[in-house]
Amino acid sequence: MICPHCHRDLKRSERSDYRCKYCSRLFALEPKEGGIRIHDLRVHRLAEKLTDDGRIHYTLPQLWYAAARGRLPDPFDKIFGIGCFVFIAGIIAVVAAISTDLSWGTALTAVGVLVVVLLLLFFVAWPWYERRAKIRMPEKLGDFRARLLRWEATYDGDLPPGMVDDSKVTVPVVTEPRVAVVCPDPTVLACLAANGVAAAHSAALVGSLDRVPPDVPVVVLHDASPEGIRLAADARAAFGSRLVAPGLRPKAVLAEEKAIKLRERPLPEAEVRGLRALDPALTQEEAGWLGAGWWSPLAAVRPPRLLKVLDRAIARAHGEPDADRRAARQVGFLTWPGA
Structure with a gap:
């Protein structure tokens, strides 16, 4: 993360407690927290686009969507990860079977079971999941709003540039x-x-x-x-x-x-x-x-x-x-x- 004050590139250990190790100034947002990776400088960059360089106001939910643009989670990664886990676990089981005193017939049976499971996963479970997988925002609006409260606390009660409190x-x-x-x-x-x-x-x-x-x-x-x-x-x-x-x-x-x-x-x-x-x-x-x-x-x-x-x-x-x-x-x- 880049410090919004001294612009040093900070490792996680160099920005503990929302404070820059080098300039000792506080920042509002830690990008490793929450489902949407956002920090102070990114808020400023998004605000420039949302406000048309300061001419227009926007609301916090509009910032929420802007911060997630191009970064929505892909639910298909989950089933792919499950497939990889099953494959690796199956390989380990087959190797274990071969390396013990079990017969080759037992080992081949284990390989056959692994192949059937993978085929069912990718030709049955995958299409079913693809038709029904939900894609939602990576962070709830309430959680995002709670994180942005730190902005006001850090910057003397100010909202991010151009933002209005939609609830008010x-x-x-x-x-x-x-x-x-x-x-x-x-x-x-x-x-x-x-x-x-x-x-x-x-x-x-x-x-x-x-x-x-x-x-x-x-x-x-x-x-x-x-x-x-x-x-x-x-x-x-x-x-x-x-x-x-x-x-x-x-x-x-x-x-x-x-x-x-x-x-x-x-x-x-x-x-x-x-x-x-x-x-x-x-x-x-x-x-x-x-x-x-x-x-x-x-x-x-x-x-x-x-x-x-x-x-x-x-x-x-x-x-x-x-x-x-x-x-x-x-x-x-x-x-x-x-x-």
Whole structure:
């Protein structure tokens, strides 16, 4: 780890008790702790990207996702490790059998059993596990938040650069809104509120469709998930032509190697067919991805990209000139370039 103060490269023994051996100054984060490897200098680097060099605010959950980008655990490593363990244990057992007074027949039987076990593992257990393996964040948000408390204690009560405490952000009430922005993720709503979206666009920021004020255009933001597809479908049914839904699409996540791709249980085939019925634009590849249990959170999109797409969506909702409309359509749904 590099000391954030004197920039010396510190071994673990040289940074005990969150203090640099050379400059004796405290640092906040030990990269060997927790499921996400993060330290003070990496927080600063991530903050530069999340804030667009200091122009935008972000929340702690958005930092949580940014810190895990490209570093999600691979559950398939577990079954591969099990296979290696079985193979090595089997070899040891066979060698032990040969080196004792046991007959060659017994040794060959042991080899046969080992081969059968390995075949079952890789041709039966592996496909079964691959269809059902869950991929989640390497560290719980609560644990990550608890670690970040040390930042405030170390740096005189300050949060990391550009961060706002999402639990303390108040979403402003707009008395005469010109547009409604719907997002069920309170983290994203806090980010929008902290960046002045309500005032800049006279926008009502709400967490559900039933809180949309009457007779205004509606913009819906959502995850790339079955729930997101259903939310957009419900919004289309409720608001018709008043709706613009630039929420994160599965195809955008599939196209980006380092996007946050999480996985829960696979969906029943009937549920996948239902998603395609709700959203005819959903491709077979997207439906298959969702059906396999994959999803991606909107909060993992960096705020600069999120705000840029939202600005365009609000312009479309208000009916921008034709040239701008064509440009917005070329941009399409939320995508991951630069994310």
